[in-house]
Amino acid sequence: MAIQLANYKDQERIILLRQACENHGIRNRNCxxxxxxxxxxxVLYLFSRGFNISSPFLDYYIAQPWLLSTSQPPNVTKKVDEDTQPERAWIGACFGPVAKRGYGVCYRFLGDHSISAHITSFKSAGNTDADRFRKHLIDSLHQMTRLFEVEGVKY
Structure with a gap:
């Protein structure tokens, strides 16, 4: 369900943003x-292939186009404090889209100071544009930042 945020006041947007962040965190931890x-x-699909078992349901599942593939690489070391030494922060990894008409987005939080995002798409796909995606992502992050800069809003 798409929500038209233009119809909401800033304080209502913050509540929705917090709910979305909480749900994302729960789903991320569950995964x-x-x-x-x-x-x-x-995994069931892999087992079905390995044991030569036919499953129309799993064949249908695996054939679905995943137009947005995202990932966050794990924090590989605690030897660098990315907040006190931001110049030594590891900017993360990168991967390509899993569908020719999709995007691959790998993101990583660099301490409390930055977000690194690697956005990829096939130039041959007429519907994708990694640079446009990047601009929309930056704009969205700036909009969220402005929400928390509104006077009187507790966060």
Whole structure:
């Protein structure tokens, strides 16, 4: 369900943003501990192929176009304090889109000071444009930042 945020006041937008962040965090943690339904279906698909078992449902699942593939690489070391030494922050990894008409987005939080995002798409796809995606992402992040700069809003 798409929400038209133009119809909401800033304080209502912040509530919606907090709810979205909380839900994302819960889903992200669940995926990390093997509770992501897509991971279970993918493993079942791999087993079906490995054991030569036909499954129309799993074949249908795996054939779906995943137009947006995102990932956040794990924090690989605690040897660098990215807040006190931002110049030594690891900017992350990168991967390509999993569909020719889609995007690959790899992102990483660099301490409390920055977000690194690597956005990829195929130039041959007429519907994708990694630079346009980047501009919209930056604009969205700036809009969220402005929400928290509004006077009287507690966060």
């Amino acid at each position: 990390m501990i093997g509770k992501g339904v897509d991971r279970h279906l993918f």
